[in-house]
Amino acid sequence: MGKILIKDGRVVPVAGTAQEIKADVLIDGGKIIAIAPDINADAEVIDATDSIVMPGFVDTHRHVWQTQLRTVATDWSLFDYFVEMRLGYSTFYTAEDAYLGNYVGALEALDAGITTLVDHCHILNTPEHAEEAARGLQESGMRAIFCYGTFANAPRVPMDVPTDPNWRYATARAIRQGRLADDKGLVRFGFAPFEAEAMSPDDLAAEIRVARELGAAVISLHAAMGPYASGIPVVETLHKSGLLGPDLLFVHGAAFTDHELKLISDSGAAISATPETEMQMGMGFPVAYRAQAHNVKTGLGIDIVSNYAGDMFMPMRLGLQATRALRNEEYGTRQRAPSIITPKAFEALRLATLGGAEAIQMNKQIGSLEVGKAADIAIISTQAMHMTPSFDAVGAIVLNARPTDITTVLVNGRVVKRNGALVGVDWPVLRKRFAASAERIMDGFKTVNVPELAAFARPIMPHLE
Ligand SMILES: [Zn+2]
Structure with missing residues (x-):
């Protein structure tokens, strides 16, 4: 790799004191080796004139498998999601669907x-699903943590589900020793326990121990989903059993x-807030800025691309x-008006990059x-009508930019998007296969008796109204 x-870009480093600097960025061997004005080097040049150069975003929570179900969740509550997505x-x-998603x-x-x-990744219906879902991430060129879900x-529908009741752990071990053995690889092994608030403390502890024994980079746990939180004090329980630690990533956490938050902060654990889901699904007010105020390491996530x-x-x-x-x-309730607006846009950008x-x-490798x-x-172009002018680069990114403004993306020094198009991806061809997968799943789902499933699930969520 040369x-x-x-x-000639406007660099927003999300590091140091300056929010924006006029500089060139030199890359060698996948790493940034210089950021300075007017660098001259024998190198492939990417022209960033009229563009903002920023660290790639870090999405700390996504169920990537749901990609071919986009728009099914448009008006869902969390209960609908549980019934129709998780049980339907x-x-x-x-396995092919898991790969494509x-x-x-x-x-x-x-x-x-x-x-x-x-x-x-909680779509692991068979061992092959795990292999295929992880392969999908690897083939994309994305840097990722594949959190193996139990x-x-x-x-x-007929599938090759092993009869061994412990196959989920055996498969986790196999994928860890096989496809995801390399901790220096772009896609690393992580773990996603069954559901922290729907399992006994002993079972949760056992799964966290399995994850740690396997060297999971991240252990992803849905928790404290507003009024849906069923009163199970997951954090307190983990604290008392000495299991809180920096590898734990609590997701949502509005409650x-x-x-x-102090226990999480003290242990070095982290939170992923997914504002769009929390705001829609009645899961409480997005916790990101409150978590930050408690010195919790905090990132943002997208969660469900089915929506x-x-x-x-x-x-x-x-x-x-x-x-x-x-x-x-809060000012308004006192008949007052704020003279200073907080949080600042830079804080949002930081959450979406270095915070994640x-x-x-x-954060020693990526995020800034x-x-x-x-x-x-x-690299974000500022040439479009909706980006002209862009006096403040941070404001342009946070409050104005759209994905279509992103012209160039690099992962580990490799260009994966160039001149506004993904490199090596034939979308019209891929789209046919992807749409067929979506149709297949939808045809299956149409056979489900949703009211019956909802009646079955209703007692699990006592706070529903
Ligand atoms: Zn989630």
Whole structure:
């Protein structure tokens, strides 16, 4: 891999004191080796005139497999999601579907300037699903943590499900020793326990121990989903059993008390807030800025692409503006008006990049543009009508940019998007295969008696109204 020189861009490093600097970025061997004005080097040049050069986004929570179900969740509550997605659609996924969901989902993320994502993969209907889902991430060129999920889907169509009741752990071990053996690879092994609030403390502890024994980079746990939190004090329980640690990534977390946030912070564990899901599904107010105020390592996530687009612009903007509204409203209730607006847009950008990298313990490698870090970079053009002018680069990214403004994306120094198009992807051909997969799953789902399934699931969620 030769040197790459990104010339004449407005660099937003998300590091140091300056929010924006006029500089070139020189890349060699997958790493950033210089950031300075007017670099001259024998290198492939990427012209970043009229563009912003920023670290690739870090999506800390996504169920990538759901990519071919986009728009099915448009008006869902969390209960609908549980019934229709987790107990319905998932049961028709073949290994091929899991591959396609993950492959296309990761490509969609790359296209939107996301260079690292945490895949909470709970579509593992058979061992082959695990192989195929992980392969989908690997083939995309994305940097990712594949969190192997143990949630027990019950397939409604014939599949090769092993009879050994422990096959999920055996498969985790096999994939860890096989496809995901390399901790220096772009896709690393992680773990996603069954469901932290729907399992006994002993079972959760056992799964966390399995994950650690296997060297999971991240252990992804849904928790504290607003009023849905069933009163199971997961954080307190893990704290008492000495299991809290920096590899734990709690997802959602809107119902966490200040005490729980302190326990999380003290242990070095982290939170992924997914504002769009929390705001839609009645899961409480997005916790990101409150978590940060408690010094919790915090990132943003997209969560379910079965509902909305897989780019980080919307979670950044929604989380930021909702938090501003909440803070401003506090003044309003006292018949006062704020003279200073918080949080600042830069804080949203930081959550979506370096904050996410911190949350998954990768901030030494990624999350900002600094010499020595991996060259995970997104270049955003400011030439479109909706980006002209862009006096403030951070404001342009957080409040104005769209995925279509991203012209170039690099992961580990490799160009995966160039001149506005993904490299080596024939979308019209891929789209046919992907659409066929989506049709197949939808045809299966149409045979499900949803009211019957809802009646079965209703007692699990006592706070429903
Ligand atoms: Zn989730």
